[in-house]
Amino acid sequence: MPDKKIPQIKNEDQYEALRDQGYSKEKSARIANTPDQVAGRKGGKAPAYEEWTRDELYDKAREIGLSGISKLRKKELIERLRNH
Known part of the structure; x- marks a missing residue:
């Protein structure tokens, strides 16, 4: 094994x-x-989350495995991404 x-x-x-x-x-x-x-x-050259669209933020949150995000607003997604 x-x-x-x-x-x-x-x-x-x-x-x-x-x-x-x-x-x-x-x-x-x-x-x-x-x-x-x-x-x-x-960090890298990526723009600040505030410059991303809500859909881009949602896709990023899904990519890193956050759950319970489907109904979150842009500001809430930003907070979740920064504090996961």
Whole structure:
């Protein structure tokens, strides 16, 4: 049988601090596992969510697996995307 991979957190202290602040397990792990030299860099060249259409925001939310989004307004989609 193949070995199961056990998720590892690279920075346990940071992970626990983020969890204490109310971040999800997924988001805390993603942040805690980001290499320090990458963490301070600005993201890509994508426009701000406010410049996206409601349909584009909806498609992005579906792509990343958010549920309960079909009746959300544009502002609510933006909030969900930023805080997932």
